[in-house]
Amino acid sequence: MEISEEAVIVNSSRLKSVVWNDFDRVKKGETFAAICRHCKRILSGSSTSGTSHLRNHLIRCRRRSNHDITQLLTRGKRKQSTLALTNFSYNQAPVKNEVVTVASTNLEQVLKVGNINTGSVNFDYRRSQLDLARMIIMHGYPLGMVDDIGFKTFVRNLQPLFDLVTVSEVEADCMEIYKKEKQRVYEELDKLPGKVSLTVDRWATNGGTEYLCLIAHYIDDSWELKKKILNFLVVDPTQAEDSLSELVMTSLRNWDIDRKLFSLTIDNHSTYDKIVCRIRDQLCGIINKVRETIGYVKGSQGTQEKFNEIVQLLGINWQKGLFIDNPFRWNSTYMMLEAALEYKEAFPQLQEHDPGFSMCPSGLDWDRLRAITSILKFFHEVSNVFVGRKHITANSYFAEICDIHLQLIEWCQKSDDFISSLALKLKSKFDEYWKKCSLIMAIAAILDPRFKMKLVEYYYPQIYGDSAPDCIDIVSNCMRALYSGHAIYSPLAAHGQSSASESSGGIVKDRLTGLTDSSMKLHLAKTQNQT
Numbered sequence: 001m002e003i004s005e006e007a008v009i010v011n012s013s014r015l016k017s018v019v020w021n022d023f024d025r026v027k028k029g030e031t032f033a034a035i036c037r038h039c040k041r042i043l044s045g046s047s048t049s050g051t052s053h054l055r056n057h058l059i060r061c062r063r064r065s066n067h068d069i070t071q072l073l074t075r076g077k078r079k080q081s082t083l084a085l086t087n088f089s090y091n092q093a094p095v096k097n098e099v100v101t102v103a104s105t106n107l108e109q110v111l112k113v114g115n116i117n118t119g120s121v122n123f124d125y126r127r128s129q130l131d132l133a134r135m136i137i138m139h140g141y142p143l144g145m146v147d148d149i150g151f152k153t154f155v156r157n158l159q160p161l162f163d164l165v166t167v168s169e170v171e172a173d174c175m176e177i178y179k180k181e182k183q184r185v186y187e188e189l190d191k192l193p194g195k196v197s198l199t200v201d202r203w204a205t206n207g208g209t210e211y212l213c214l215i216a217h218y219i220d221d222s223w224e225l226k227k228k229i230l231n232f233l234v235v236d237p238t239q240a241e242d243s244l245s246e247l248v249m250t251s252l253r254n255w256d257i258d259r260k261l262f263s264l265t266i267d268n269h270s271t272y273d274k275i276v277c278r279i280r281d282q283l284c285g286i287i288n289k290v291r292e293t294i295g296y297v298k299g300s301q302g303t304q305e306k307f308n309e310i311v312q313l314l315g316i317n318w319q320k321g322l323f324i325d326n327p328f329r330w331n332s333t334y335m336m337l338e339a340a341l342e343y344k345e346a347f348p349q350l351q352e353h354d355p356g357f358s359m360c361p362s363g364l365d366w367d368r369l370r371a372i373t374s375i376l377k378f379f380h381e382v383s384n385v386f387v388g389r390k391h392i393t394a395n396s397y398f399a400e401i402c403d404i405h406l407q408l409i410e411w412c413q414k415s416d417d418f419i420s421s422l423a424l425k426l427k428s429k430f431d432e433y434w435k436k437c438s439l440i441m442a443i444a445a446i447l448d449p450r451f452k453m454k455l456v457e458y459y460y461p462q463i464y465g466d467s468a469p470d471c472i473d474i475v476s477n478c479m480r481a482l483y484s485g486h487a488i489y490s491p492l493a494a495h496g497q498s499s500a501s502e503s504s505g506g507i508v509k510d511r512l513t514g515l516t517d518s519s520m521k522l523h524l525a526k527t528q529n530q531t
Contacts, residue, residue, distance in 0.1 A: 017051045018160045022058055036061060059123070059161055123161050132165070133173035143167045143174075185228050189255060192218055195262030200248060202235070210235040212244070214251055225393070230255055263440060286369060287333065290340050292359045293347060294322045303354065310349045318342040331383070334376035337369055371419050378407055394444035401441060402459040405434065409463070442475045443482065 023034040025045045034045035038061050145151055152164055201213040212233040220226050231251045252258040297307045325336035344366055351360045382400050411423030445455050461468040
């Protein structure tokens with residue numbers, strides 16, 4: 001089809017498709033034609049022909065990619081802006097020669113140089129599909145977002161050549177990425193010369209479906225601590241424990257790491273929650289009385305104002321106000337009791353001025369609350385040591401758990417029958433876990449080059465008394481056995497080479513509460529300053 005000079009360029013507000021940004025619509029007589037602005041090829045411009053053939057031409061048009069950059073630079077020249085075009089990928093750094101130009105470069109200077117690499121800006125449809133799937137995976141977006149009108153409009157205006165995908169196509173792309181990543185992790189674990197530790201967490205959705213989340217922890221060839229989620233396994237609440245264990249073992253065999261398994265930690269129920277629940281059961285009546293007291297004070301504005309006046313008259317300087325706890329969170333109960341104790345002197349004064357206030361705790365109640373709050377405070381501080389760190393490592397646990405052990409022993413020897421009887425119940429539960437994991441925690445502490453055997457030699461005599469030497473020998477023999485087994489596979493260990501690495505936990509002991517020996521404190525201070 002030939003277009004003469006008498007043809008007229010048609011400008012119509014009805015041209016909605018963005019493909020017309022790259023075509024001129026020309027009319028000669030009753031015939032409409034679309035002329036590519038890049039290669040000047042003439043195609044049908046009739047409204048009955050649609051725009052699919054124009055879009056397909058843009059994909060194949062070789063002159064378009066070069067022209068796009070020139071057009072972009074020319075448009076930016078008027079704005080005196082800057083340009084930085086990089087071929088970006090979600091899972092890798094920019095590849096060499098993929099950078100079109102350098103950031104913060106004046107567009108006018110770029111046009112004069114004329115050395116722009118336009119080959120890297122060709123539209124890659126498949127890569128865009130996978131980038132969309134990776135974006136959904138990374139940020140947890142719903143798959144149905146590809147059907148949203150706003151998303152479709154944004155993508156169509158951003159890149160007209162990208163054909164929007166369906167939910168099923170995005171799901172298929174996500175599964176393709178998953179299979180590739182799974183194969184990569186499988187190969188990494190297969191080449192791993194050392195052991196793998198597994199943690200099993202129990203997750204639940206809002207709908208009530210429960211999962212077992214299997215996470216592998218290991219040290220790679222670069223001595224970096226790695227963590228990989230292996231599986232989410234659906235849990236049937238009616239399944240017995242044997243069925244759940246078989247479910248985990250099947251997953252380990254599928255990953256071919258059952259023979260590399262070093263330890264298995266199941267976070268089904270928190271030890272602290274069980275211990276503190278026992279404390280809360282013992283104090284149920286007293287805690288309820290405190291809740292009722294605080295509820296009465298905060299129940300009306302007049303009572304709250306009167307209480308505030310009493311607080312000011314007594315000179316109580318406490319920044320945190322009274323609040324009622326969440327009964328299902330023990331740390332919330334601790335903070336409620338801590339605040340109530342600070343205002344202890346104000347409650348009897350309120351009772352004198354307000355006849356309706358009759359649930360004020362007695363002196364004995366306050367004594368027990370003070371004692372139990374000190375216990376809860378101890379557990380609160382220990383839990384914050386672990387929760388407050390971004391990367392907690394195994395060497396951090398031993399000293400903290402030993403402090404708990406020593407504190408329980410001290411509480412059991414209290415003359416107060418209430419505290420001692422409660423401590424005995426707590427220690428019986430604590431001892432169940434101590435027997436199972438104390439050895440592995442001691443080994444982890446020994447592997448910290450700042451302490452080695454020092455922490456074991458310090459804590460065990462206080463915990464075990466006369467039988468401490470035998471317990472220390474058990475730890476020492478286990479350490480030697482592990483080293484001998486490791487030396488068989490590691491040439492570095494066989495030659496006695498070692499290197500002291502920095503612990504991810506910073507200073508391992510945040511609260512060396514049990515250390516009273518000045519020489520031991522001095523030793524720890526020196527070793528920490530050397531790291």
